Amino acid sequence: MTDWDLMTEYIHNAMYRVDKAHAATRQVREHATPQTIDNFLAQMQELTENLTNLQTVLNNQEAFALDEFADWLSKGFTGRPSEYRRTPRMQIHIRT
Secondary structure, eight states: OOOOHHHHHHHHHHHHHHHHHHHHHHHHHHHHHHHHHHHHHHHHHHHHHHHHHHHHHHTTHHHHHHHHHHHHHHHHHSOOOOOOOSSOOOOOOOOO
16 A cells, blocks of 8 residues: 555545544533543544644655655565655554
8 A cells, every 4th residue: 555545544534533523522512421521532532643644744745755756666676665765654543
């Protein structure tokens, strides 16, 4: 999976987390209990993490694009991705 595929996954995960946060918000509005508040805080933390990952990519678009291009070239010549990168490899963290 390329960094671009992972960025797409980050976007989808963020959209999923927004939906979960909305559901948790409704629960707190309808039944404010310690459990619903804890669930709301957990959902907001997950959403914040996803949005932070997206912001990191958006702030460094050129570097990610150059690293992706270097990986493609390296795979073409050596069969494996480049070992050197200016940006960290994207890692997908899906939590349900």
